[in-house]
Amino acid sequence: MNDLLPIILSIVAAIVVVGGLIPVLLKARKSSSTYAGTRDANDPADKAPAGGGTILDDAPGIAPDRTAPGPVVEPADLAVPETDVPDDAAGLELIQVETPAPVEGRLNRLRARLVKSNSILGKGLLALLSSDKIDENVWDEVEETLLLADLGTEPTMQLVDALRARVKVQGTRSPEDVKALLREELIKLVDPTMDRSLNVERKGAHPAIMIVVGVNGVGKTTTVGKLARVLVAEDKDVLLGAADTFRAAAAEQLATWGQRVGVATVRSHVVGADPASVAYEAVKSGIEQEVDVVMIDTAGRLQNKVGLMDELSKVKRVIEKLAEVDEVLLVLDATTGQNGLNQAKVFSEVVNITGIVLTKLDGTAKGGIVVAIQKALGVPVKLVGLGEGPDDLAPFEAEAFVDALLN
Known part of the structure; x- marks a missing residue:
C-alpha cells in the first residue's frame, strides 16, 4: 500500500x-x-450601439457615391413596448404610446379650422350673389373674389359662367337658393369623382411604399409623422424611413413621431449620409418585417435646383430595385398660393406625383388653391392639414370641404 x-x-x-x-x-x-x-x-x-438598433449592411446596387455608414433600425422590430425611450432623453423621459384619433369624419370634426378660408370663398360669394341686383359689376366682383382665393383663371371662368347661366334661368335671389347653386358648382369644381384613397395595401410579399416630397419648410417630416398616426388608426403596421439626412434634427424628429404610436424608424446617425441608401434599407427592412406600409421622408429641396431634384429621382429608382413605389405625396403649404403650383409641376415631372397633401389650410383665406392644383396637375388633393395638433391631418372630402367653406 x-x-x-x-x-x-x-x-x-x-x-x-x-x-x-x-x-x-x-x-x-x-x-x-x-x-x-x-x-x-x-x-x-x-451588440447594437447605445441608443438601440441594429447596424445594417450596405445595400447592393447603390450608386458608388455613398460615403456614410449604413443606417440603423430603431427599434429592431415593430414589437415595441408600451413605453419607449427616445435617444435624446438619456433615459430620463418615457414616451407613452398613444392611440390616434379615428380617421373617419375627421374633416367634419375640424370644420371650424376652415373659418379663414370661409371668409372669401363662402361669405364673400354669398353676399355678392344674394344682392338685389346682379349686374355685370357684381359678376366682375365675383370673378375677382375667386381669383383672390387662388382658384385659378380657368376654374374661375368655369364657375362664373355656370353660375351666370343658372341664375339667369332660375331668376333666383334668395340666399338659400344662391347658396344651393354655389354649393353644387363648387363641388363640381373640387371634383368628388377623383380617387383620393391612399395606396396603402400590401401587394403579395411587398408592403405598400410611399415617398413624401416637397420644398423646404412645408412641414414634410411633421406630415409623415401625422400620416403615420392616420395609418395606425386604420390598423396598419407602418415602418418609417428617415431619408432626410441633411437636416440633423429630421431623423430624430421623425423617430419621436413614430415612437409616440409604436412605429419603428430606419435612419442613419451620420449627417449627409446617402438618402437613397437609407430609403433602400427602410424598404428592405419593411419587406423582411412584413409591415403593411413603408413611408420615406425626404429632404426639402427647391424645385429649381437640378442636382437636388436628380437626387430625389435617384431615391425613387433605388427603392424600385426592391419594390414598386405605390404613392408619391407632394406636401404643399396652402399659404404659398400660386407659387405652390410651380413647385407641384416640377416635382410631378421628376417623380410622378400621385397625390397632394395641403398643409396650413386653416391659416389661409385662399382655399381655392385646392381646385387650382387639381386642375393644373390632374392629381387629387388627398389630405389636408388644419392645425398644429398631432391628429389635425384629415383625408380630403370634396363635399365636406365645400360645406365647411359655405358654413
Missing part, C-alpha cells in the same frame, strides 16, 4: 494541473477565433 501512495499522489497532481489548463486553453481558442472573424454571439462588442 505504501508503494502505491506515491503513484496515486502523482495521478491526482496531474489531474489538477490539466484541469487548470482547460479554461486557459478555451479562452485562448475563443480569443483566436474572435480575431479570425468568428464572433461570439454573447460578445458585448457585437
Whole structure:
C-alpha cells in the first residue's frame, strides 16, 4: 500500500494541473477565433450601439457615391413596448404610446379650422350673389373674389359662367337658393369623382411604399409623422424611413413621431449620409418585417435646383430595385398660393406625383388653391392639414370641404 501512495499522489497532481489548463486553453481558442472573424454571439462588442438598433449592411446596387455608414433600425422590430425611450432623453423621459384619433369624419370634426378660408370663398360669394341686383359689376366682383382665393383663371371662368347661366334661368335671389347653386358648382369644381384613397395595401410579399416630397419648410417630416398616426388608426403596421439626412434634427424628429404610436424608424446617425441608401434599407427592412406600409421622408429641396431634384429621382429608382413605389405625396403649404403650383409641376415631372397633401389650410383665406392644383396637375388633393395638433391631418372630402367653406 505504501508503494502505491506515491503513484496515486502523482495521478491526482496531474489531474489538477490539466484541469487548470482547460479554461486557459478555451479562452485562448475563443480569443483566436474572435480575431479570425468568428464572433461570439454573447460578445458585448457585437451588440447594437447605445441608443438601440441594429447596424445594417450596405445595400447592393447603390450608386458608388455613398460615403456614410449604413443606417440603423430603431427599434429592431415593430414589437415595441408600451413605453419607449427616445435617444435624446438619456433615459430620463418615457414616451407613452398613444392611440390616434379615428380617421373617419375627421374633416367634419375640424370644420371650424376652415373659418379663414370661409371668409372669401363662402361669405364673400354669398353676399355678392344674394344682392338685389346682379349686374355685370357684381359678376366682375365675383370673378375677382375667386381669383383672390387662388382658384385659378380657368376654374374661375368655369364657375362664373355656370353660375351666370343658372341664375339667369332660375331668376333666383334668395340666399338659400344662391347658396344651393354655389354649393353644387363648387363641388363640381373640387371634383368628388377623383380617387383620393391612399395606396396603402400590401401587394403579395411587398408592403405598400410611399415617398413624401416637397420644398423646404412645408412641414414634410411633421406630415409623415401625422400620416403615420392616420395609418395606425386604420390598423396598419407602418415602418418609417428617415431619408432626410441633411437636416440633423429630421431623423430624430421623425423617430419621436413614430415612437409616440409604436412605429419603428430606419435612419442613419451620420449627417449627409446617402438618402437613397437609407430609403433602400427602410424598404428592405419593411419587406423582411412584413409591415403593411413603408413611408420615406425626404429632404426639402427647391424645385429649381437640378442636382437636388436628380437626387430625389435617384431615391425613387433605388427603392424600385426592391419594390414598386405605390404613392408619391407632394406636401404643399396652402399659404404659398400660386407659387405652390410651380413647385407641384416640377416635382410631378421628376417623380410622378400621385397625390397632394395641403398643409396650413386653416391659416389661409385662399382655399381655392385646392381646385387650382387639381386642375393644373390632374392629381387629387388627398389630405389636408388644419392645425398644429398631432391628429389635425384629415383625408380630403370634396363635399365636406365645400360645406365647411359655405358654413
